[in-house]
Amino acid sequence: MELFFNPFDNLVCILLGISFTVWFTLLLVFIIVPAIFGVSFGIRRLYMKTLLKVFEWATLRIERGAKEKNHLLYKPYSNAIIAKEPTSLEEEIKEIRRSGSNKDLDSATEFELSDIFYFARRGVESIMDDEVTKRFTAEELKSWNLLTRSNYNFHYISLRLTVLWGLGLLIRYGFLLPLRVTLAFTGVGLLVFLTSVVGLLPNGRMKNFLSEKVHLMCYRICVRALTAIITYHDSENKPKNGGICVANHTSPIDVIILASDGCYAMVGQIHGGLMGVIQRSMVKACPHIWFERSEVKDRHLVAKRLSDHVEDKSKLPILIFPEGTCINNTSVMMFKKGSFEIGATVYPVAIKYDPRFGDAFWNSSKFGMVNYLLRMMSSWAIVCSVWYLPPMSREEGEDAVQFANRVKAAIARQGGLVDLLCKPAAIGANGRSARSS
Amino acid sequence: MGSSSSSRNKIPNAQELMHQTGFSSAHLLRLHDRFESLDRDNRGYLSPDDFEVLGGLAMNPIGGRIIEAFFSSGQDTVDFSSFVRILAHFRPTDRNRNKEGTQQELPSSRTRKLKFAFQLYDLDRDGKISREELLQVLRAMLGLQVTEEQLQSIAERAIQEADLDKDDAISFDEFKKSLEKMDIDTKMSVSFLK
Numbered sequence: 001m002e003l004f005f006n007p008f009d010n011l012v013c014i015l016l017g018i019s020f021t022v023w024f025t026l027l028l029v030f031i032i033v034p035a036i037f038g039v040s041f042g043i044r045r046l047y048m049k050t051l052l053k054v055f056e057w058a059t060l061r062i063e064r065g066a067k068e069k070n071h072l073l074y075k076p077y078s079n080a081i082i083a084k085e086p087t088s089l090e091e092e093i094k095e096i097r098r099s100g101s102n103k104d105l106d107s108a109t110e111f112e113l114s115d116i117f118y119f120a121r122r123g124v125e126s127i128m129d130d131e132v133t134k135r136f137t138a139e140e141l142k143s144w145n146l147l148t149r150s151n152y153n154f155h156y157i158s159l160r161l162t163v164l165w166g167l168g169l170l171i172r173y174g175f176l177l178p179l180r181v182t183l184a185f186t187g188v189g190l191l192v193f194l195t196s197v198v199g200l201l202p203n204g205r206m207k208n209f210l211s212e213k214v215h216l217m218c219y220r221i222c223v224r225a226l227t228a229i230i231t232y233h234d235s236e237n238k239p240k241n242g243g244i245c246v247a248n249h250t251s252p253i254d255v256i257i258l259a260s261d262g263c264y265a266m267v268g269q270i271h272g273g274l275m276g277v278i279q280r281s282m283v284k285a286c287p288h289i290w291f292e293r294s295e296v297k298d299r300h301l302v303a304k305r306l307s308d309h310v311e312d313k314s315k316l317p318i319l320i321f322p323e324g325t326c327i328n329n330t331s332v333m334m335f336k337k338g339s340f341e342i343g344a345t346v347y348p349v350a351i352k353y354d355p356r357f358g359d360a361f362w363n364s365s366k367f368g369m370v371n372y373l374l375r376m377m378s379s380w381a382i383v384c385s386v387w388y389l390p391p392m393s394r395e396e397g398e399d400a401v402q403f404a405n406r407v408k409a410a411i412a413r414q415g416g417l418v419d420l421l422c423k424p425a426a427i428g429a430n431g432r433s434a435r436s437s
Numbered sequence: 438m439g440s441s442s443s444s445r446n447k448i449p450n451a452q453e454l455m456h457q458t459g460f461s462s463a464h465l466l467r468l469h470d471r472f473e474s475l476d477r478d479n480r481g482y483l484s485p486d487d488f489e490v491l492g493g494l495a496m497n498p499i500g501g502r503i504i505e506a507f508f509s510s511g512q513d514t515v516d517f518s519s520f521v522r523i524l525a526h527f528r529p530t531d532r533n534r535n536k537e538g539t540q541q542e543l544p545s546s547r548t549r550k551l552k553f554a555f556q557l558y559d560l561d562r563d564g565k566i567s568r569e570e571l572l573q574v575l576r577a578m579l580g581l582q583v584t585e586e587q588l589q590s591i592a593e594r595a596i597q598e599a600d601l602d603k604d605d606a607i608s609f610d611e612f613k614k615s616l617e618k619m620d621i622d623t624k625m626s627v628s629f630l631k
Contacts, residue, residue, distance in 0.1 A: 114624065123497040
């Protein structure tokens with residue numbers, strides 16, 4: 001009996017051993033080594049093109065199937081009540097103000113009594129019908145990317161499609177997910193280990209150089225762990241030392257995406273657990289700005305530390321996401337003004353995710369962090385574009401809020417995102433009575 | 438979002454509202470859907486902060502005043518009927534209805550529209566637009582491009598042109614008179630989809 005099992009056991013062991021070795025070699029050669037050197041084989045782009053073709057086919061099938069059965073395919077988003085004007089209020093205000101300052105005083109008087117009608121109407125229009133309610137749900141797709149989570153109307157259309165979906169499921173959870181999880185662990189582990197090692201060196205050029213290399217390498221591995229295909233535009237505007245890099249925030253992955261292309265000093269609150277370990281080891285290699293929970297409430301302390309960092313030109317640019325929560329990638333919500341009061345040069349960056357491959361939006365009230373990461377890692381890929389916008393500084397007579405809005409508008413314009421103001425910004429006296437704050 | 442089969446029975450006094458405001462039942466239903474989506478906590482009424490989250494309103498120079506128009510009777514909440522009655526001011530003026538001899542004047546009539554606009558200026562509801570109130574609105578609308586002196590002279594001019602009884606304020610009748618040639622209807626009507 002024993003003799004019967006042994007060779008079989010041996011065989012299994014040998015097979016397992018071989019497959020692991022092959023696995024790790026492939027991993028090393030195709031993923032980790034390029035990550036270290038920052039080169040790419042172009043595998044991910046090929047993968048992306050193939051996926052697109054498959055999705056197109058899948059969408060056509062669904063649409064054909066839906067037509068045959070007369071199903072309503074796309075959930076009607078809202079019942080439009082009114083026909084709204086195509087120009088946004090912001091543009092109209094600018095138009096009015098521009099012509100108001102150019103004309104002489106006589107014609108400027110024409111404005112006020114009748115103008116109120118216009119603003120009243122626009123105001124009431126936005127009460128009746130506006131974009132806001134769409135903001136916090138994930139963007140709905142016009143094509144289906146074989147993930148049931150992004151198509152709420154998925155009905156059984158055809159056998160072929162279901163088979164394809166099943167195959168996709170198998171590939172994603174059976175092959176891609178373990179691969180990505182391994183990579184993620186490798187990336188994070190290396191980050192912690194290597195930054196601690198670099199931290200042992202004395203301060204100096206060598207340390208900075210090594211720390212830069214280490215950070216970049218580990219972030220690149222993490223990027224591959226998510227199969228993120230990133231296109232960087234306008235790299236000549238990349239943030240420089242002594243500046244503040246400001247970007248719109250869709251998901252926690254934003255940090256990894258930006259940090260894999262350049263070195264930044266991060267700002268944030270110290271967490272416990274694994275995040276805390278990572279944070280503490282990162283700060284050994286190069287100066288990041290981590291705050292204790294109690295310090296976060298003290299705005300002056302925060303501002304002081306940030307400005308101290310910014311004044312030291314040898315330190316890396318600070319990376320800040322001024323928005324409070326994660327926004328569904330179509331809007332750029334109110335930017336908190338704190339980062340803009342410091343007076344340093346601001347380098348705006350726009351990040352836009354391509355929703356066709358996987359929705360990177362994190363609805364923090366619905367999903368926890370681990371859940372979110374698992375969803376990310378079991379999507380096909382994360383495709384996004386990063387635009388580095390030219391640097392901006394605060395102009396004479398502009399206060400922090402106006403500067404913030406200007407930066408926000410620039411980012412929104414670049415990314416094709418809808419610019420929403422959700423708090424009364426410095427538009428001026430709204431004429432609110434003493435009752436309101 | 439309300440299902441298409443929701444009946445008018447969901448809306449209290451639907452018939453009366455239709456009669457008083459001039460909205461069709463289809464419009465009323467959609468406005469009710471809208472009311473419900475603004476009322477995020479499902480309380481059956483709206484409070485000022487439900488309006489304040491609307492981006493279009495926040496950006497509007499007179500956004501705060503528009504919100505206050507809904508809460509003008511001193512309460513902190515507005516129910517659906519009051520909501521609709523205020524919005525009815527922005528319906529296009531029905532020229533035909535008056536010919537039928539309806540007793541009740543609709544909110545969308547010219548006079549009512551003017552009254553609504555007047556109240557946007559007249560914050561303290563004393564029936565007159567004082568110089569200070571006018572200045573406040575001008576400041577909000579013309580903002581930073583114009584200096585304080587220019588604002589003062591614009592306000593001065595406006596009052597001189599409109600103020601007929603020389604009491605240094607614009608009453609409602611003076612307001613109406615100064616705008617008598619203006620096509621209020623187009624400027625102050627929202628185009629409703631059929």
